[in-house]
Amino acid sequence: MPTSTVNNYATSAMRLSTDRVRELVRGTILERIGDTPLVPLRRFGAGLRGELWAKVEAANPGGSVKDRAALWMVLAAEEAGTLPDPFRAMLDATSGNTGVALAMVGAVRGHAVTLCLPDRVSIERKRVAMAFGARVVLTDPLEGTDGAIREAQRLATTQPDRFVYLDQYSNAANAAAHARTTAPEVWTQTRGELTHFVAGVGTGGTIVGSSRFLRRKGVRIVAVQPDQAFHGLDGLKHMASAIRPPIWDESAADEHATVSTDEAHGLIRRLAREEGLLVGPSSGAALAVGLRIAAREESMVVVLLPDGGERYLSTPLWE
Amino acid sequence: MAVLVRLPGSLRDTVGGSGKIQARGETLGDVIADVDARYPGFAARVLDERGGLRTYVSVFIGDKDARDIGGTAARIPAGSEIMLVPAMAGGWAV
Numbered sequence: 001m002p003t004s005t006v007n008n009y010a011t012s013a014m015r016l017s018t019d020r021v022r023e024l025v026r027g028t029i030l031e032r033i034g035d036t037p038l039v040p041l042r043r044f045g046a047g048l049r050g051e052l053w054a055k056v057e058a059a060n061p062g063g064s065v066k067d068r069a070a071l072w073m074v075l076a077a078e079e080a081g082t083l084p085d086p087f088r089a090m091l092d093a094t095s096g097n098t099g100v101a102l103a104m105v106g107a108v109r110g111h112a113v114t115l116c117l118p119d120r121v122s123i124e125r126k127r128v129a130m131a132f133g134a135r136v137v138l139t140d141p142l143e144g145t146d147g148a149i150r151e152a153q154r155l156a157t158t159q160p161d162r163f164v165y166l167d168q169y170s171n172a173a174n175a176a177a178h179a180r181t182t183a184p185e186v187w188t189q190t191r192g193e194l195t196h197f198v199a200g201v202g203t204g205g206t207i208v209g210s211s212r213f214l215r216r217k218g219v220r221i222v223a224v225q226p227d228q229a230f231h232g233l234d235g236l237k238h239m240a241s242a243i244r245p246p247i248w249d250e251s252a253a254d255e256h257a258t259v260s261t262d263e264a265h266g267l268i269r270r271l272a273r274e275e276g277l278l279v280g281p282s283s284g285a286a287l288a289v290g291l292r293i294a295a296r297e298e299s300m301v302v303v304l305l306p307d308g309g310e311r312y313l314s315t316p317l318w319e
Numbered sequence: 320m321a322v323l324v325r326l327p328g329s330l331r332d333t334v335g336g337s338g339k340i341q342a343r344g345e346t347l348g349d350v351i352a353d354v355d356a357r358y359p360g361f362a363a364r365v366l367d368e369r370g371g372l373r374t375y376v377s378v379f380i381g382d383k384d385a386r387d388i389g390g391t392a393a394r395i396p397a398g399s400e401i402m403l404v405p406a407m408a409g410g411w412a413v
Binding site: 120141142143144146228229230231232238241261262265281315316317319 | 325326327328329330332338364367372373374375376377379386402404405406
């Protein structure tokens, strides 16, 4: 089974530089991926020993942090010579945000896109991906994202003449995007003063990639997961019960924390009212852990907020 | 009346590992209570402290979203199949 494309794209991912990426996307909307705002949460973090800052990834043109990984995975495949391919579509499994990002990047770069999504995902992301021209294969909702992964693996194996399987869970370019963009951005934006970087774990790309750059600067890396297998923290994985992404490496984080769905949902409602930031559920999980750190010690904590809340308006979350 | 309840992998540990269980009840609340009577702790995973469906739980009675037809008070038609899934899609395994 094609469980890993690390070897396929690792070399081109490692060679890909931020300058080369800028050159390749100049004059397109993809030029606006990254350089997202870092916002101090002054009311939200009032009275804490440390400062709390939010990296607002909803400001990416595709609306989420996944724009970064999608762009780097596609460009790495282009640099490797795998794309463009007039006979094969880019293929991946996703719970939604990566699908939107790949669909957007594919539209700009001229690549067809096929996405495996669990049925019953928030309808907004499915429709946005389709609006960008992606073809969607719905998988059994009872099997979740892992069911979508298995279907993408099946399609890639049985129809290699039709698909280029990007496999965000195994693709080295996913982590490289964060090592070369997200992490240097927060380092520069805080003038090198951040002490902790907090992010959720879905593919593991954000933590593993950011750790590569920030750890050597002395920043502590904090990874966040749902506290149980059945959760509502979209995009995050409860690693103990899920298919383990090959790019995920626990040792990339200095601390591992868990958060309940109820706590995370409560915090994103509060964040909207107190800071004017409408974000998705996984942001609430990272915020919960950021608050714990800022409460316990003098620090400058940067919390990565992966996406915006608009994509969840059709769900019961905001009722 | 008897119904078939289908569960995602992430909830199967609460019912002994099965993805499909039989239950009885006139309403969705009755069905959940019936499962909870045999597998204590099940209701707490899907209902909040006020007895409503948790914000991140979706229940489909046939093709209908239970929230659109009364939530836990939704009537269960004869021969229905009930499916519980997270309201949003995160990662979970079988």
